[in-house]
Amino acid sequence: MPEAAGAAGRVGIVVVSHSTQIAAGTIALPRQMAPDVSLEAAGGTDDDAIGTSFDRVDSAVRRLIAGGGAVLLCDLGSAVMTAETVLELLEPDARARVRIADAPIVEGSVAAAVAAQTGGSLSDVVGAAEAAAEAQRSSASHGGSPVDAASGRYARTATLINDDGLHARPAAEFVRLAATFPTKITVDGKDAKSLLGIMSLGLMKGATVRIEAEPEGAAAVDALVALIESGFTTRGNG
Amino acid sequence: MSLGTEWVVDWARRSAASLSEHRAELADLDRAIGDGDHGENMDRGFSAVLTKLDGMPSEATPSEALRLIATTLISSVGGAAGPLYGTAFLRASEVVADRSSLDAHAIAELLAAARDGIVQRGKAQPGDKTMIDAWTLAVEASTRAASEGADAVRLLSAVAAAAAAAAAATEPLVARKGRASYLGERAIGHRDPGAQSTALILRAAADAAADSTANGA
Numbered sequence: 001m002p003e004a005a006g007a008a009g010r011v012g013i014v015v016v017s018h019s020t021q022i023a024a025g026t027i028a029l030p031r032q033m034a035p036d037v038s039l040e041a042a043g044g045t046d047d048d049a050i051g052t053s054f055d056r057v058d059s060a061v062r063r064l065i066a067g068g069g070a071v072l073l074c075d076l077g078s079a080v081m082t083a084e085t086v087l088e089l090l091e092p093d094a095r096a097r098v099r100i101a102d103a104p105i106v107e108g109s110v111a112a113a114v115a116a117q118t119g120g121s122l123s124d125v126v127g128a129a130e131a132a133a134e135a136q137r138s139s140a141s142h143g144g145s146p147v148d149a150a151s152g153r154y155a156r157t158a159t160l161i162n163d164d165g166l167h168a169r170p171a172a173e174f175v176r177l178a179a180t181f182p183t184k185i186t187v188d189g190k191d192a193k194s195l196l197g198i199m200s201l202g203l204m205k206g207a208t209v210r211i212e213a214e215p216e217g218a219a220a221v222d223a224l225v226a227l228i229e230s231g232f233t234t235r236g237n238g
Numbered sequence: 239m240s241l242g243t244e245w246v247v248d249w250a251r252r253s254a255a256s257l258s259e260h261r262a263e264l265a266d267l268d269r270a271i272g273d274g275d276h277g278e279n280m281d282r283g284f285s286a287v288l289t290k291l292d293g294m295p296s297e298a299t300p301s302e303a304l305r306l307i308a309t310t311l312i313s314s315v316g317g318a319a320g321p322l323y324g325t326a327f328l329r330a331s332e333v334v335a336d337r338s339s340l341d342a343h344a345i346a347e348l349l350a351a352a353r354d355g356i357v358q359r360g361k362a363q364p365g366d367k368t369m370i371d372a373w374t375l376a377v378e379a380s381t382r383a384a385s386e387g388a389d390a391v392r393l394l395s396a397v398a399a400a401a402a403a404a405a406a407a408t409e410p411l412v413a414r415k416g417r418a419s420y421l422g423e424r425a426i427g428h429r430d431p432g433a434q435s436t437a438l439i440l441r442a443a444a445d446a447a448a449d450s451t452a453n454g455a
Contacts (some may be wrong), residue, residue: 046316051316052320053313053316054312054321054324076417077318077415077416078320081321082312084359085312085325085359088328089309089312
């Protein structure tokens with residue numbers, strides 16, 4: 001069997017929360033844009049009270065280790081402690097296939113899932129989640145809401161950090177992700193679902209693009225921004 | 239004189255009894271500056287420990303008993319206290335792994351390893367108004383007692399007194415870690431519930447040691 005082929009080879013994601021509902025609700029977002037990634041909700045205590053359960057986190061992690069490894073995203077402090085304790089008690093070879101990302105669970109799990117969907121390694125997925133945290137901080141500090149006051153559309157900008165820009169394989173990945181959303185999305189005015197349209201923009205490394213949609217397409221815009229900001233961290237299929 | 243597995247088991251039993259007795263008090267402390275579940279969580283965790291200890295093989299070493307306490311607390315406490323106390327008992331278990339009995343120096347090492355585990359897991363500093371305040375003074379007292387040649391019973395008695403004083407000394411502090419850190423100056427005047435449960439657990443350790451020698455062990 002070829003390595004890293006199919007869902008079994010993809011990195012999976014565990015959302016560790018104090019609340020059963022928060023964890024379940026959080027993984028619903030990335031599931032929409034990363035259908036082939038295993039997403040595990042490990043929220044609440046064993047009896048669904050507020051708190052974190054060692055056993056829930058431990059069994060979620062063990063299910064994902066059987067595939068391509070696990071990246072954990074945690075909410076408040078003691079969720080991190082529970083996750084760290086789970087890692088400490090894993091066998092060393094299993095522990096090498098698990099990482100905790102220092103990222104907010106919503107933005108982080110979306111970015112991580114997109115990176116995992118496109119075949120990213122454990123480090124790629126952690127990097128994407130942590131870069132999403134940075135992006136979130138900088139967009140918050142600029143004070144702007146992504147909803148354009150004049151047009152009412154949801155718009156965000158992102159800078160291409162990968163060497164190829166929005167060409168070739170990255171462009172194809174971008175279009176493939178855009179196509180998973182029902183809403184119309186534009187990139188500098190071009191249809192985000194059109195490979196030729198995207199490539200005609202000639203966007204090189206360092207270029208800044210504006211991605212927008214109607215407000216109900218906000219998740220699609222966020223996912224595409226996350227993909228760009230992840231640097232298309234893909235290891236290919238070889 | 240030194241302490242063995244019976245002391246570890248009695249320490250856990252006395253901790254369970256004390257945490258059950260002080261459950262409402264810990265809940266009140268935690269309700270004032272946290273999320274209110276510390277009393278219930280600790281009571282539930284140590285009740286689970288008692289059940290597990292009943293099924294432990296009689297030839298278990300002190301290290302094995304400490305590890306059983308650790309893994310049970312980790313999986314049954316729920317709040318932050320689970321990984322914190324769980325890591326403490328886990329590190330304590332590791333540092334006495336090759337010993338069948340524990341003298342004063344071994345107890346001092348065990349307590350220092352437990353404190354180090356909590357510091358690593360919780361990432362707090364002394365003075366942050368957390369259980370680390372109690373562990374820090376407790377370990378200082380234990381190191382001092384060990385260097386003065388105290389036996390395990392006297393050492394643990396000094397440890398318990400230091401932890402109790404440290405718990406009381408958290409009252410005027412502003413919290414810099416945990417849920418209470420969101421309260422800022424409103425945390426002033428309230429004792430930290432984690433420091434208080436640490437004081438209760440270390441008092442249980444001292445009482446178990448005193449009782450084991452009183453019975454001629």
